[in-house]
Amino acid sequence: MTPFTNKPSPSQPHADNTEVLTDVLEPRICASELNAESAEEIEELERHGLLSEISRRRFIQASSALAASLAFGMPGFIEAQEATHNATVTLKVNGKPQTLSLDSRTSLLDALREHMDMTGTKKGCDHGQCGACTVLIDGRRVNSCLTLAFVSEGAEITTIEGLAKTSDPKAIEDLSAVQAAFLMHDGYQCGYCTPGQIISATAAITEQQKGELSIVSWHSGKNDQPELTDDEIRERMSGNICRCGAYPNIVAAVRAASKGASA
Amino acid sequence: MKSFAYSRATSNAQALEAARARGTQFLAGGTNLVDLMKYQVEQPVTLVDINHLALTEISQIDGGGISIGAMVRNSDLANHPLVRTNYPLLSQALLSGASPQLRNMASTGGNLMQRTRCYYFNDISFSACNKRAPGSGCAALEGYNRIHAILGQTDKGPTSGETCIATHPSDMCVAMAALQATVEVEGRGGRRTIPFAEFHRLPGNDPSRDTTLREGELITAVTLPSAKFAKNAFYLKARDRNSYAFALISVAAGLEMEGTTIRSAGLAMGGVAHKPWRIPEAEKALAGQLASPENFAHAADILLHGAHGYEHNRFKIELAKQGVVRALTVAAQGTSEVA
Structure with a gap:
């Protein structure tokens, strides 16, 4: 199910729909601010296999946001709100550094395509099997779909947009x-x-x-x-x-x- | 993918300290872990990025062997002059696995920690998988089990909480088993070394555990003993397509030759068990013998003793026997004489 929103969102077909919900919320919610549940309480619930209880609580907390998201025309049922981890990251792509605020889950591929408007690098399988997402990191070819954006901070990233001899090739x-x-x-x-x-x-x-x-x-x-x-x-x-x-x-x-x- | 906190470690001590928290996993190349996180098979609370640890050296050690840092990438290891010259078996195994892109990312330590490619483990829509959900049963036993184990598996029926017929997917590890490598690990309590044969485990009564690594331990290096099989080594990999596919069966064969007589042998199989399959008796049976098809077949029989197949993988037993004979035959002819 491909989420549709009327604004750019991290399109991660294999992620659960909570991603979309997170993206609609402004501002983004940090784990620590999400709700009254303490980290200890979550741990306690997880220890007893009560993940559904956490989901239920978060679903209730997220329900107002859910109503808002449905107004954007998003598909059917959306699961509970999840805590997210956002941070800033500076990626140097084709020689130009760019600072972004990203969810820790964002792949380098999604960072390029969805956050930097560099759509030359393609998403095929999103599992490292097809090679459509291949980029160079410090001159070495890698699958950007299996590379987390945060992991590639500090490296020289080269995409198809940076391969030509000039920045605006005409011939x-x-x-x-x-x-x-x-x-x-x-x-x-x-x-x-x-x-x-x-x-x-x-x-x-x-x-x-x-x-x-x-x-x-x-x-x-x-x-x-x-x-x-x-x-x-x-x-x-x-x-x-x-x-x-x-x-x-x-x-x-x-x-x-x-x-x-x-x- | 479930949400996780990300942090980057710049020293072993920092990584080990971070690993104290429950649900923490080390992130190296990420080629397997990130993939499994997308499938929600792995759901770490925290990822500690160990890509910047100083574990990237390949160096000669006392006694003639080499030490391989845990963060040495598969492509760099396969192409290192010491490996190409002294351990062609390892170079061949590494270059038989994955794609160039993945080999550029994948690390030595991460390769050791690869999870099985069993379809039922990798897909959470199947509820029965003792490796992923302990006690839930095994969907592979009566499912499509073409890529599954024929040796060392636990088979107590599809509903038993102990059944597991998963295989270890690595090529690198098969060569390291034949080369009798040692795994160096560091924990908060100190360092220890694990003989390669003891690093990966059979499913036994707990298929959820792939290795004997303890919680919070960090792999720092793999060491190889002095090279004996440089001149006579061959890694054979049989698979459904000739490149970029996991092994149905693979054989790492190294021989130390004196004329036409085998002085010593290193022999292990991949794609057949929950761990690289090495039976020292098969190697001993070759020592002092002529490099002949009969002796190779005898070694294959020892390796395959007790093999048991299932509906879709019975062919592996004969394939493995033939593969062992073929790999030893080519190895005996010489590393550069393969063709």
Whole structure:
């Protein structure tokens, strides 16, 4: 169930609906201010397996906010209010630091998309399986969906928006070699996985240039200085799924870019 | 995801102090923990971020082995010159697991703490899972149990509070078992070392516990003894697709050769049990013997002794036997002769 609100909200499909409710409330509620229940009391209830009692109490407390949220046209039943943990965090994305107030649960992916308006990085599975959310952290490719925003504080984050040679690319010459190669080789169909593919390919080429191995390097006996053969490209790009099946063109694009060519 | 408090530790002492509070978990790479939090399988009250602890070194130790800091990332470990040269079995195992993105995130300590990929453990809409909800039964026993255990499991029927046929999902740990690693941990009471074979446990009568790590303890390093299998090592992984999938069965095989005779062997299996499956008798049976298919099959029989499959995973027993013979055969030919 995808929550709908008439204002931006952290869209976390796998989180419970309490997220949405939290977001509607202004100002955000801190755990300590939430209600009269002391932390000890909550602990006591939890110890006795009385989580439903906590939920019931919070549901009653949240009911006025619930009525307000329903007025926003949100779907059906919304569970109890949960305590949230908010704090400020400074994220340095594509060289620019930005300070945000975020819920501790916010993934780097949601911070980028929902709080920084950088929608180039895509949410596919949200579980580290598809690679659509791939970004570079300190030059290394990672899944931003499994990276908590707070964990990436202090690091250099590079997204697809920061890959081109200029901040406002107008021509293919302004793009990075990998971006240009994907264009020239038609390395996509629908394009949804493409930002993740391009970031991942950028890192894959760097890794190979540094002599890093894949399992194919071991199995092909090239465990001194691996070459970026098509088998190597397929293995090294296996963390990025393309549901359109544009793989042959993706391999061609990565092969071309690794040789310093776009076409 | 349930709400949690986040804090960042900058020293081991700070992390251990923070771990005193109930419901605290350490957060390393997060590739498994954050995922399980999204599924609400894990619901920590507090996360202590240990990514900034000074546990990122790989160094040589007295006696010829190496020490691997708990926060060394899987990709860095697989590519470290000492590992590539002396412990190819470990490099191969690491590079057989997950994706490049995940290996860049995943840490050595975190890999040890991976939870099972049993579908029923990972999905809270199934009420029966003794690992997730102790005493609730086991939905896998009569469910879709293709990826489940054939060795060392507890099977007292689907409603028993002790039944568990989950497998440990790691590749890295299978190689470390064959290499006879040691796990270094630190608690508020001091440090201790745990032989690798004793770190992970079988479900026994308490499937909720994956390891023998005590509450509040922090893994600081894994040490490997001096390398014996550099020249003859092979990690075999059989899976449903050739990349980026968990093992149906895997075999870590290391041989110390003298001509065509085996001087000593390191042998462990993954994907078959609640922990990396190593039977020292199988290694002993190979020592002093010719590297021959018959001797390899004998070792496989010892490893698979007592194996028991279920509706969807019986094939694993034969697959595992063949896999052991194949891995030992390739290892005997030489690490660089795999193809």
